[in-house]
Amino acid sequence: MAKGFASTTDMAEKKVTFSEIGPDLYAFTAEGDPNSAVIVGDDGCIVFDAQATPAMANKVIERVKTVTDKPIKYVVLSHYHAVRVLGASAYHAQGIVASQETHRLIVERGQQDWDSEYGRFPRLFQDAESIPGLTWPTLTFEGEMTIHLGKREVQLIQIGAGHTSGDIVAWVPDAEVMFSGDLIEYHSACYCGDAYLREWPSTLNEIRDFNPKAIAPGRGDALKGEATVREAIAMTRDFVSSLYGAAEMSVAKGRSLKESMAATREVMDPKFASFAIYEHCLPFNVSRAYDEAGGIDDPVIWTAERDREMWARLQGEG
Template sequence: MAKAFASAGDLSEKKTSFTEIGEGLYAFTAQGDPNSGVIIGDESVMIVEAQATPRLARKVIDCVRSVTDKPISHLVLTHYHAVRVLGASAYGAPQIIMSDTARAMVVERGQEDWDSEFARFPRLFQGHEEIPGLTWPTTTFSEAMTVYLGNRRVDIFTPGRAHTAGDAAIWVPDAEVMFTGDIVEYHSACYCGDGHFADWGDTLDVIAGFKPRAIAPGRGDALIGETVGLAIESTRDFVQSTFDPVARVAARGGSLKEAMAAARATCDPKFSDFAIYEHCLPFNVARAYDEARGLDHPRIWTAARDAEMWAALQG
């Protein structure tokens, strides 16, 4: 029997958690589904990652309202992927912040990504009828910017290419806490289909250089204390373990299907129990194969390309 496409067969509701990772700082997590972050200042609240739909965003808002009645003034989107951004309308009309590069990727491939991810994650897009359209930032930055939530300083910056070319991270210096988006994952597979394997390790070094006390990763449980370093190194291992065997196959002119077999031989023993591992692996191998053959700018995923690649690699 053919495997269900991506996460099309994953229809079970996930248990959510709302974990305090510093004073007035929270990670909203859901068993490997996309995480959101909450930063409470003296005057208002910043949300990190909107979720895939207004329906899911309201779950985050409910958690926020359990700890504060301050208004939500800012929404930071670490990158352009539909599962991160399309719930933005639920937050009212906050300032929506993205990097310049992330906004350019919405222009280049935002609709295609939405169409693609809709088929990959049907459970996450329940209630999609409420989505008013693509999410656009009201504010962009090139390398870094600072927002003050009253006296609380929040630094938003681009540490380097990793999960996408436009990844942003959010640093709260008074608590030494970071929100990394999908640059760092914990017991969840990294989605590398739009990634930059050669740069990812250097970007992790930038994150580690801050010596964060806690991290809200893109997926997986909140990270506090020693788990911060463990998650960074696990992410590094996942990315390198995916790319290296694929690159060896590409160097000798092997096929994409041979690259998939090589990646499985290395990755399955270490990562097969990670959330969305089977979902991510074909997309990761396809991107690694392209990058190893010199394609620096990731090709755009469309619903048609998704289905074609999946059939080729699962057959």
């Protein structure tokens, strides 16, 4: 029997955990679904990654109200993917912050990404009709930007490409806590369909050099303690390096994309098959890794039509 496309058959609700990972710093995690996070300062809050719809963002807002009555001043977008950004309007924030590269990617491929992601994983778009349109950053930066929430300093850093070319992290120096977005996952597959796989490990090294005491990752449980942080960084590095290594070998041997899929499974299934969204991500990951190993530096834009054609081909459905 053919597998359902991507995660269209995954309708199981996930348990949300809202945990403190540092003083007035919180991770909103959901068993492998996209995470958000909250940074509370003296005069307001930052929400890091908005969720996919305003209705889903309201679940984050409800949790914020349990820990503070301070206003949500800023929404920070770690990157451009629809499941991270399309809920931003619910926060009524004074600023929506992202890298200049993320803004460029929204212009170039934001609508295609929205259509693609909604088609792949409809459960993540609860009350999709509540989305008013594409989310546009109102504050952008290149390199670094600092936001002050009273005395609390929050550094936003374009630390290097990995999950996308526009990734940023948030670093809170007074607590030595980082918010990584999808640059780091924990017991969840990395989605690599728009990735820069050769660069990603060096970006992880940059994160490691901060020696964070805790990290709110893009997916998976909050990472508390330096040992857990280092485990997650190593696990993410192993995932992306194994993926790219299998593709690089396949390209060198002249294998087809479908043959590369089989070779990748041999390497990755034993280590990562139990991870959340592994099967969902794998065809998109293999496609991007194969392209990058073959010399296509910038990810090809995913469309709803391209998604299904690729899925059928790699899953042996057509």
